[in-house]
Amino acid sequence: MTKFDETMIQMENDPEIQKLRQFRQHGSSNTYDHCRSVARSADRLGRWLGWEVDGEELARGAMLHDYYLYDTRDMTISDYQHGVKHPETALKNAGKLYELSEKETNIIRSHMWPLTLFHVPKSREAVLVCAADKAVATREFFHSGVQALKKRAQLGA
Numbered sequence: 166m167t168k169f170d171e172t173m174i175q176m177e178n179d180p181e182i183q184k185l186r187q188f189r190q191h192g193s194s195n196t197y198d199h200c201r202s203v204a205r206s207a208d209r210l211g212r213w214l215g216w217e218v219d220g221e222e223l224a225r226g227a228m229l230h231d232y233y234l235y236d237t238r239d240m241t242i243s244d245y246q247h248g249v250k251h252p253e254t255a256l257k258n259a260g261k262l263y264e265l266s267e268k269e270t271n272i273i274r275s276h277m278w279p280l281t282l283f284h285v286p287k288s289r290e291a292v293l294v295c296a297a298d299k300a301v302a303t304r305e306f307f308h309s310g311v312q313a314l315k316k317r318a319q320l321g322a
């Protein structure tokens with residue numbers, strides 16, 4: 166078993182990580198499923214590129230990248246404010262529970278780049294999470310759009 170897979174199992178079984186299930190993300194998914202998809206996609210992308218990465222830091226950074234612990238539907242902040250601020254909130258929350266390496270800190274803080282202009286991904290692992298997050302979010306967004314259209318079509322039928 167790779168270090169990435171080993172760390173993923175640990176993270177997936179962690180009750181603090183399981184808490185992410187209660188928060189909705191991008192329409193149809195929840196934050197736990199989203200973080201898991203981002204981690205798996207980042208790992209796949211890294212292998213496809215032939216990059217040597219630290220599997221443990223990649224898994225931990227990816228699983229904690231959205232550890233902001235709120236539902237955007239319950240918030241009064243704008244999408245832009247959420248986009249800019251939630252990496253710092255995630256980092257603060259995650260930092261209370263886990264001892265984060267410099268690389269893991271940067272993975273979380275820079276995952277919204279280029280929106281967060283000055284927090285640039287500084288490692289291969291951070292680049293992979295930043296790219297995978299965008300790909301997964303886009304897929305989830307379209308999936309929820311298709312679901313809504315299907316529902317509408319059924320209602321009209």
Ligand SMILES: [Fe+2]
Nearest residue numbers: 230231251276
């Ligand atoms: Fe995020």
Ligand SMILES: [Fe+2]
Nearest residue numbers: 199230231298
């Ligand atoms: Fe994300």
